[in-house]
Amino acid sequence: MSEKRARIIATALKLFCEKGFQNTSTATISKEAGVATGTLFLYFKSKDELINALYREAKNELAGFFQQDFPTEPSVENKLYHFWQKAISWALENPYQFRFFNMYSHSPFISSLTKEESASAFQFTLDFVEEAIEAGSLAPIDSGLFIALFSGQLNATVGFLTQNPQLTNRKAVTDQTFALFWKGISKS
Amino acid sequence: MSEKRARIIATALKLFCEKGFQNTSTATISKEAGVATGTLFLYFKSKDELINALYREAKNELAGFFQQDFPTEPSVENKLYHFWQKAISWALENPYQFRFFNMYSHSPFISSLTKEESASAFQFTLDFVEEAIEAGSLAPIDSGLFIALFSGQLNATVGFLTQNPQLTNRKAVTDQTFALFWKGISKS
Amino acid sequence: MSEKRARIIATALKLFCEKGFQNTSTATISKEAGVATGTLFLYFKSKDELINALYREAKNELAGFFQQDFPTEPSVENKLYHFWQKAISWALENPYQFRFFNMYSHSPFISSLTKEESASAFQFTLDFVEEAIEAGSLAPIDSGLFIALFSGQLNATVGFLTQNPQLTNRKAVTDQTFALFWKGISKS
Amino acid sequence: MSEKRARIIATALKLFCEKGFQNTSTATISKEAGVATGTLFLYFKSKDELINALYREAKNELAGFFQQDFPTEPSVENKLYHFWQKAISWALENPYQFRFFNMYSHSPFISSLTKEESASAFQFTLDFVEEAIEAGSLAPIDSGLFIALFSGQLNATVGFLTQNPQLTNRKAVTDQTFALFWKGISKS
């Protein structure tokens, strides 16, 4: 929408990641975004609403990205690999958003309402997992636990790549960790 | 050491988990710990030093707990399972500490000095992994990545158990997720 | 004049009485009056000028009302009773204006210039009192003090009626308090 | 109690009268009282609590002053005159308190709880009036209305004296206005 609003969102994302939510004053955000202090409150009723809007918008962007090029017919492994590779490339291309989720997904600043709303955008992943388990393609564990394990593996991989930026064989690493995960989780 | 110091540490741990670091005032900690506001600063030079001390001490306790009953001769799988089970039971018995690590391990409040110091207490786990890889018992991946994957699986499992407290077959769940992990990571 | 100006005046009167001058933002007045925020400043240079205009216009209306049906020949008592009854009925019919005067007559928001200008519209009441004293119909006190006593009795009466809206014998009450006042103040 | 608290109360009283409640910042009060900005909030939880405390304490002082030297046996006229003279001298000796009551008695800043609490300290005046009416010494009007009329006459008199500080016959003026009031209100 408004260009000023977009600049506020982008600046807040950067600063919340680098210095933390509470350590970042609204005055700093405004200044760095090049708007007046009052302007922030024109677009966001409060600092809390700002971080919630940030979360919501990032989550929706990610959900949209996940669904791009979703393979319709291939095997469960290929579908899962699609998610894996989408998630990895999104995280590497949007490092601030990735850190933001790691830092604030479980923080008290994100209201449960926001979490619920955002969760619905990812319902399709839960559905996918449940269908695959029922079809006998995956080990029979709770779908929520599955998502948690998948995210854990993902975080570990991305974290490793981020902390070792000199590595050149990124695709090899991500394929390897996916292979480990798949080896563990697949029914066979 | 001093009993007052211990009460301050315990109260801070609880409050930092429940309300967050920045949302918890030193006055609140002091009052809840039953000491005067000045007393906190007698034992900790600043609020920052307090949270760093908290981190250091919890990390050291955990390292000590890890080494208890460490099996000296058995197989790599048994040794790894020892860590797994120690970590799970510690997390379930010390929920505040577990949440504390999740919340603050990557926060800017914990100085890199503190992190380095604490990492050394866990050097033996890195050593163990590297030996096992060299011995051909584990898939040949970076030892740091291995630890990250292990921790990710661990967090996912504990998180799942914590969010589903009605479950009675806790051991079954932890054994299952360990089995998945081992199936993926082991060389065979 | 302009219908928008009139709506702003009316809305401001209501809100200043109900929530106070400083507690009412110009944005709120504009919104409730159905005009844009800038429009208010088209008709009134500042918020201060708005409240001063409000005061001036209300005062002039009241002065005009006082002079309606002014008895030309009757006795001093009848003339005074005319003012009494006009004032009472105006106050009961224009409760917002009445409260407004009570709240802001001595406030620092109304400039002394405004007060002076408005006072001139009531010069005729002072003249009336002074003539009556000279003619020996009233106790020989300062005319300003007389007006103050009259207003005090008036406020007390209206306040009592307003706080006891269930009373049905309003005319009896106002006649009685006027009688008390007259008994005290008349020369006899 | 605390000397700092007393200085804050005194400064706030002065500034609220001279510049109004909302026009006086807590920073200004603190500076003028010679304390730090935080100190004000040490003694008063909020600016609102400050003005309520001010009201309560002034009201209680006044009530105490009223009861000093209360004549036990004399006539109703003498008792009423006692209140009159006490009130006048209190108002002239405590001009800030007097203005404060005029400005804030009906303001929304004083909570109804505060008003109720303070009203109880003046219950004895209502009792006195009711007894006197029953005994047939005063005109049979509502006791609340009586108090309102008495206060109105009082305010008018004090206002007149304050606006005409050059007058030397203050006692004559107050005796005269009391006489007018008594002439009107007494049963005879």
Next chain:
DNA sequence: CATGAATGAGCATTCATTCAT
């Protein structure tokens, strides 16, 4: 060692006012 009154820099938020459209 221990206390808690006092400090004052820092922050989120409001709002009268302007001005480009």
Next chain:
DNA sequence: CATGAATGAATGCTCATTCAT
């Protein structure tokens, strides 16, 4: 005439830290 997005100074309040006792 009318609009409303944008401004930024001003304000009530918090809280880590100090220090006299």
